[in-house]
Amino acid sequence: xxxxxxxxxxxxxxxxxxxxxxxxxxxxxxxxxxxxxxxxxxxxxxxxxxxxxxxxxxxxxxxxxxxxxxxxxxxxxxxxxxxxxxxxxxxxxxxxxxxxxxxxxxxxxxxxxxxxxxxxxxxxxxxxxxxxxxxxxxxxxxxxxxxxxxxxxxxxxxxxxxxxxxxxxxxxxxxxxxxxxxxxxxxxxxxxxxxxxxxxxxxxxxxxxxxxxxxxxxxxxxxxxxxxxxxxxxxxxxxxxxxxxxxxxxxxxxxxxxxxxxxxxxxxxxxxxxxxxxxxxxxxxxxxxxxxxxxxxxxxxxxxxxxxxxxxxxxxxxxxxxxxxxxxxxxxxx
Amino acid sequence: xxxxxxxxxxxxxxxxxxxxxxxxxxxxxxxxxxxxxxxxxxxxxxxxxxxxxxxxxxxxxxxxxxxxxxxxxxxxxxxxxxxxxxxxxxxxxxxxxxxxxxxxxxxxxxxxxxxxxxxxxxxxxxxxxxxxxxxxxxxxxxxxxxxxxxxxxxxxxxxxxxxxxxxxxxxxxxxxxxxxxxxxxxxxxxxxxxxxxxxxxxxxxxxxxxxxxxxxxxxxxxxxxxxxxxxxxxxxxxxxxxxxxxxxxxxxxxxxxxxxxxxxxxxxxxxxxxxxxxxxxxxxxxxxxxxxxxxxxxxxxxxxxxxxxxxxxxxxxxxxxxxxxxxxxxxxxx
DNA sequence: GAGTATTACGTAAACGTTTACGTTACGCAT
DNA sequence: ATGCGTAACGTAAACGTTTACGTAATACTC
Numbered sequence: 204x205x206x207x208x209x210x211x212x213x214x215x216x217x218x219x220x221x222x223x224x225x226x227x228x229x230x231x232x233x234x235x236x237x238x239x240x241x242x243x244x245x246x247x248x249x250x251x252x253x254x255x256x257x258x259x260x261x262x263x264x265x266x267x268x269x270x271x272x273x274x275x276x277x278x279x280x281x282x283x284x285x286x287x288x289x290x291x292x293x294x295x296x297x298x299x300x301x302x303x304x305x306x307x308x309x310x311x312x313x314x315x316x317x318x319x320x321x322x323x324x325x326x327x328x329x330x331x332x333x334x335x336x337x338x339x340x341x342x343x344x345x346x347x348x349x350x351x352x353x354x355x356x357x358x359x360x361x362x363x364x365x366x367x368x369x370x371x372x373x374x375x376x377x378x379x380x381x382x383x384x385x386x387x388x389x390x391x392x393x394x395x396x397x398x399x400x401x402x403x404x405x406x407x408x409x410x411x412x413x414x415x416x417x418x419x420x421x422x423x424x425x426x427x428x429x430x431x432x433x434x435x436x437x438x439x440x441x442x443x444x445x446x447x448x449x450x451x452x453x454x455x456x457x458x459x460x461x462x463x464x465x466x467x468x469x470x471x472x473x474x475x476x477x478x479x480x481x482x483x484x485x486x487x488x489x490x491x492x493x494x495x496x497x498x499x500x501x502x503x504x505x506x507x508x509x510x511x512x513x514x515x516x517x518x519x520x521x522x523x524x525x526x527x528x529x530x531x532x533x534x535x536x537x
Numbered sequence: 538x539x540x541x542x543x544x545x546x547x548x549x550x551x552x553x554x555x556x557x558x559x560x561x562x563x564x565x566x567x568x569x570x571x572x573x574x575x576x577x578x579x580x581x582x583x584x585x586x587x588x589x590x591x592x593x594x595x596x597x598x599x600x601x602x603x604x605x606x607x608x609x610x611x612x613x614x615x616x617x618x619x620x621x622x623x624x625x626x627x628x629x630x631x632x633x634x635x636x637x638x639x640x641x642x643x644x645x646x647x648x649x650x651x652x653x654x655x656x657x658x659x660x661x662x663x664x665x666x667x668x669x670x671x672x673x674x675x676x677x678x679x680x681x682x683x684x685x686x687x688x689x690x691x692x693x694x695x696x697x698x699x700x701x702x703x704x705x706x707x708x709x710x711x712x713x714x715x716x717x718x719x720x721x722x723x724x725x726x727x728x729x730x731x732x733x734x735x736x737x738x739x740x741x742x743x744x745x746x747x748x749x750x751x752x753x754x755x756x757x758x759x760x761x762x763x764x765x766x767x768x769x770x771x772x773x774x775x776x777x778x779x780x781x782x783x784x785x786x787x788x789x790x791x792x793x794x795x796x797x798x799x800x801x802x803x804x805x806x807x808x809x810x811x812x813x814x815x816x817x818x819x820x821x822x823x824x825x826x827x828x829x830x831x832x833x834x835x836x837x838x839x840x841x842x843x844x845x846x847x848x849x850x851x852x853x854x855x856x857x858x859x860x861x862x863x864x865x866x867x868x869x870x871x
Numbered sequence: 872g873a874g875t876a877t878t879a880c881g882t883a884a885a886c887g888t889t890t891a892c893g894t895t896a897c898g899c900a901t
Numbered sequence: 902a903t904g905c906g907t908a909a910c911g912t913a914a915a916c917g918t919t920t921a922c923g924t925a926a927t928a929c930t931c
Binding site: 542586588592594 | 916917918919920
């Protein structure tokens with residue numbers, strides 16, 4: 204139905220080669236033919252077929268993005284960074300979810316392979332051996348954002364969760380907190396769970412505070428997990444004066460349950476979050492949190508992938524500096 | 538580099554037609570050849586090339602999604618609905634942002650055209666005449682989610698903003714509020730601004746309350762807009778006992794500024810939001826809001842588009858019922 | 872045992888491009 | 902006049918599939 208290059212060639216009385224040349228303006232034709240071809244092209248409502256193009260050029264100008272199926276503001280920022288950058292460089296992004304707990308990860312990668320994406324960005328999903336194999340077998344540049352593997356050769360871009368957690372807890376200690384809980388990290392998650400928990404523990408130890416495992420309420424990174432953690436603290440009658448959360452949403456869960464129980468933040472209890480996602484501005488009180496520069500990570504990660512595609516260069520792993528954003532959810536204990 | 542159907546054919550000693558047949562299992566071959574072909578296929582690490590496939594089949598099994606470049610939880614839910622459904626039906630989604638105020642809308646559509654997406658979903662971006670033309674000129678099924686045009690023939694799926702707003706304000710009135718502010722809608726936005734404002738006004742009028750234009754603080758749908766609206770109410774010394782917000786984020790802005798000024802929600806002032814996005818659960822207090830079923834809208838919208846692709850049927854516009862979700866941000870005036 | 876269906880393939884064109892290579896015509900220097 | 906360079910094209914193959922059509926062999930019918 205849609206007009207093709209052949210149609211233009213026929214109507215304009217030139218060869219398809221010439222049409223292709225003027226459309227991609229490669230030169231090698233005079234002005235008259237250019238005008239003519241352009242005119243016919245408009246007239247027929249021609250629109251180039253990227254698929255056909257990709258076929259011969261062996262590159263699709265497309266980058267794939269795989270992310271978990273949870274929808275949090277967290278991912279929105281990263282995605283935006285990715286999309287902005289890819290747009291700038293003339294790439295399209297094709298998006299897929301990895302399913303809960305990465306259940307769809309293999310299909311996702313397979314799909315990306317069949318679509319012949321030029322590069323791949325994987326956000327926040329934990330990759331096991333077989334997934335890594337699928338990934339490398341694609342033979343295209345890729346980067347992991349906010350996740351990593353235990354293999355040296357898979358490039359990633361993330362903050363150092365251990366020291367970010369350490370920073371947050373240290374901050375609480377410096378504000379005279381001595382009974383500090385932790386909420387929301389899954390200790391079996393080697394990427395974002397375990398290191399944050401270790402950072403928490405180490406900070407306590409370095410300041411001579413004994414780690415009390417009862418003060419660690421593990422769970423997921425979501426709001427509900429924060430709520431039930433706080434519920435547990437209350438039921439335990441734990442004397443926590445502060446809690447460090449594995450994500451901003453967890454922190455909001457803590458705050459929410461506090462509110463329900465008429466515990467005031469930060470007067471009765473201090474809270475620090477993790478991510479500096481949009482919700483951290485919006486909470487009451489505004490949340491003190493350790494910042495991951497999500498948008499920039501998306502941007503830079505995407506840039507790295509595109510650079511690797513174009514220069515056939517290797518992508519180096521990169522640890523992004525974190526930063527503590529101080530707002531109003533922490534109070535000094537007197 | 539990657540193995541093709543031809544490689545398989547050569548190694549397996551059959552024709553490409555046969556390889557194609559077994560790979561797409563269309564029948565017409567005996568078990569032995571099937572085994573053979575499959576074996577060789579695995580051996581060579583064959584992966585089909587969707588682009589080549591698309592070229593001859595004249596369909597890409599791809600659906601395009603265009604959304605604004607603002608990143609809110611709002612879009613996350615819709616996207617998830619879309620991606621889940623398209624995955625179920627074997628479609629891939631290619632995503633693009635329309636840029637601020639739709640500045641990239643033409644490029645976006647053009648891109649979708651060049652990629653030959655089979656269907657298109659446009660979320661929340663306002664479409665002017667020329668954009669509608671680009672859209673229809675693609676000649677593919679499409680649907681607008683959470684937006685519409687003034688033309689009858691562009692199918693959309695959205696809640697009735699007018700009556701949703703009416704419902705919300707009526708709820709406030711029934712709780713004895715008489716001085717009700719409105720925050721965050723842009724009156725020049727004919728899709729989501731004007732109707733919500735009209736619903737607000739009409740509800741007041743129907744209950745014999747005079748509309749006071751000073752109580753309408755227009756703006757965007759974001760957090761900051763809510764903050765400055767509340768700031769304005771305070772500076773005006775307006776005696777509002779409640780404010781109806783054009784989005785949940787605006788509502789959180791209101792609450793945030795209230796908090797800073799030691800105005801208590803809902804004791805001093807009641808707030809109702811709009812969207813029922815994830816943040817509405819997380820606020821303190823939890824937000825009473827009018828719900829748009831975002832995930833379902835994404836799901837259903839995507840389903841409609843796929844159905845239209847496959848049956849060549851027409852998509853009907855659909856008004857989604859709204860619902861008031863009562864939480865804790867509204868108090869009865871005594 | 873002649874005719875007919877059916878099974879199991881193979882051949883080759885087609886999808887819409889790009890691009891290496893060839894060709895023509897002209898301009899210009901010698 | 903000869904040679905050469907170059908601008909402005911055209912020819913045709915190639916990219917990796919699908920699929921209409923043809924064909925050979927076998928099975929079945931009466």
